[in-house]
Amino acid sequence: MRVCVLGASGFVGRHLTQALQARGDEVTGVSLRDPSAAATTAATCDAIVNLVGEPIAQRWNDGVKQAILESRTDVPRRFIEALGRVESRKTKTYVSASAIGYYGMSETATFVEENPPGSDFLAQVCEAWEHTAQTARELGLRVGIVRTGLALGNDGGALAKLLPPFRLGLGGVVGTGRQWYSWVHVADLVGIYSSVLDGGEGPFNATAPNPVTNAEFTHALGEVLHRPTSFPAPQFALKLMLGEGASVVTTGQRVIPKRITEECGYSFAFSDLESALTNLLV
Numbered sequence: 001m002r003v004c005v006l007g008a009s010g011f012v013g014r015h016l017t018q019a020l021q022a023r024g025d026e027v028t029g030v031s032l033r034d035p036s037a038a039a040t041t042a043a044t045c046d047a048i049v050n051l052v053g054e055p056i057a058q059r060w061n062d063g064v065k066q067a068i069l070e071s072r073t074d075v076p077r078r079f080i081e082a083l084g085r086v087e088s089r090k091t092k093t094y095v096s097a098s099a100i101g102y103y104g105m106s107e108t109a110t111f112v113e114e115n116p117p118g119s120d121f122l123a124q125v126c127e128a129w130e131h132t133a134q135t136a137r138e139l140g141l142r143v144g145i146v147r148t149g150l151a152l153g154n155d156g157g158a159l160a161k162l163l164p165p166f167r168l169g170l171g172g173v174v175g176t177g178r179q180w181y182s183w184v185h186v187a188d189l190v191g192i193y194s195s196v197l198d199g200g201e202g203p204f205n206a207t208a209p210n211p212v213t214n215a216e217f218t219h220a221l222g223e224v225l226h227r228p229t230s231f232p233a234p235q236f237a238l239k240l241m242l243g244e245g246a247s248v249v250t251t252g253q254r255v256i257p258k259r260i261t262e263e264c265g266y267s268f269a270f271s272d273l274e275s276a277l278t279n280l281l282v
Helices: 011-022 035-042 062-072 074-084 121-139 157-167 186-199 214-225 235-250 258-262 273-281
Strands: 002-006 026-030 047-050 093-099 142-148 150-152 183-185 202-206
Touching: 002 011, 002 035, 011 026, 011 186, 026 035, 035 074, 047 074, 047 186, 062 074, 062 121, 074 121, 093 121, 093 186, 121 142, 142 186, 150 157, 150 186, 150 273, 157 214, 183 186, 183 273, 186 202, 186 258, 202 258, 214 273
Parallel strands: 002 026, 002 047, 047 093, 093 142, 142 202, 150 183
Antiparallel strands: none
């Protein structure tokens, strides 16, 4: 299969490209800076994976929030429209990234794919993001959606940002520590993308089956690194750094990967946090 990966140079894109090539697929990496040019190239491929999006982990203001939304809606919309104008299109499948922010934030609820979207900013972004992706169905494409949680890898993603302070012994619980972290090892994340490429349709949660609280995550990371975790990060400090975006790490959500296991038969290589962190860091 020939796969076009939009955003192939990013953290997930690099790993997905390697995994697809390892199983024998031909991968073409394309930028979305010019949606029309990208569509011309992508139309020669059997499937498209769109991983492009403005980073969430930054201090939000009106301009940043607009960029977060537009990169996930306006840009892919122009790409899909341009794809529809290519007469000799080979493409049969479109897989779009999304995020578990779709469900909104909660310390008490458990979410699966059937749950409705939340009402906060990230939930609204994810809902609009997925709606845009679904317009590819009008071109006769099968559309899959991958709602990603906290992706763990040693060369990018959330874990890479956490490692420097933890290795210095400056890591600690964020806020109350009760908020849920629905994490996934990058190897399983690309495995889920591969499964969805092969036949999945609709939304799939890309999270390990055993989410943990922030306190549990902090303790496990400290144990693997053999470092103390006695420096808590107060919520007010995070709000000073991230503003409204601090809710991503101070509230979180507990998400279960129901469809990918029950309908696609996906078996996780790393279902518990300790084995995932050990694999990445030891």
